[in-house]
Amino acid sequence: MIKSVNCTSFKIERLQTDNGAEFKNTFLSTFLEGCGNIHETSIPYEHHQNGNIEWMDCSISEISQTMLIASCLPKELWPYAFCHAAWIFNRTMHGNDTIAPYEVIAKNKPSLLLLCVFGSKGYLYDHLFQKDLSEKAIFGYHLGEAPHSKGWLFWIPDRKKVLKGASVKFDKNCFIQRIPASTSSLSLIQASSIFDGSMILAIEKQDKLVSSVNVSHDPIHVTPINYREALASAEANEWNIAIEEELTSIN
Incomplete structure (x- = not known):
């Protein structure tokens, strides 16, 4: 904000x-x-009261899911697919709009020079291993645009890392293919080290702080503010049904 x-x-x-x-x-x-x-x-x-954000979240989720499936990359890389989908969504016209959301805010047309297919194969210049007979570039898969930078994010299967760089050679003659299971598998620990989930961690921290507060008994306040309060309310069954519906729609 x-x-x-x-x-x-x-x-x-x-x-x-x-x-x-x-x-x-x-x-x-x-x-x-x-x-x-x-x-x-x-x-x-009453989900229609937040209709715009519900529609946008559903659209971005469907785009990211489609890209992740088409790329054949590990599902643990879904945060990057979601961010790349949002990047595209903000630079695309929707419905009867004549300009993209980015142009509404920035007052200028978005640049698509960095746009590449999610999961594209390419070679990233390696600045760390520059010995005389060593390879000058490392193979990886494109995960989207680097935030606040003029470059790309690349997943390097051999190192189980995501690297950022601008000196990239995309292999435009090589279509996306399913990568071997031995190189595609990632543990949850490896995935957490790859993705910078500072925002998610901040939200989880807020949830814990909210859950640690005693449930309010203010008669004016009738809407539960967290999961614990919802289960303690008289409408606990209704809240459980709503939670199950939300989880079902997400899955």
């Missing part, structure tokens, strides 16, 4: 979210109050 205000002429006056624990917590409430923003939440089960 701070970046949106600093980088554009837009001023955020109100924020509308669902009742997820990542939004209903003291930290975010204090932050929004300090910025002079109004925080509105949708009514439980």
Whole structure:
């Protein structure tokens, strides 16, 4: 939000979210109050009240799932597919719109010079191993554009790492093929070391902080603010049904 205000002429006056624990917590409430923003939440089960974000999230999820399946890359790399799908989504016109979301915010047309097919094969210049007879480039798979940089992200199967670079030679004559299982398998520990999940970790930390707070008994507050409070409420069965429906739709 701070970046949106600093980088554009837009001023955020109100924020509308669902009742997820990542939004209903003291930290975010204090932050929004300090910025002079109004925080509105949708009514439980009324998903149409957040229709735009629900549609966008579904669209990006479908795009990322399609790219990940077509690339034949390990499923543990899904965060990169999601980020690449969002990058494309923000630079694509939707419905009856005549300009892309990026152009609405940035006031200029987006550059697509860095756009490449997710999972494309290429060779990244190796700056670390430059011995006389060593290979000058390493083989990898394209995972998207490097954030805040003019370059790409590449997954290097031999090293089980994701590297960032700009000196890349894409193999345009080689189509995507399923890679051997011996090189495609990643453990959860390896996947966590590959993906910079600082945002996810921050949200999980907020969830733990919210869950550690005693359940409020304010008679005015009728909407549970976290999972523990939902199970302790009189509508626990309804909340469990809603949670199962959400998990089913995600899977």
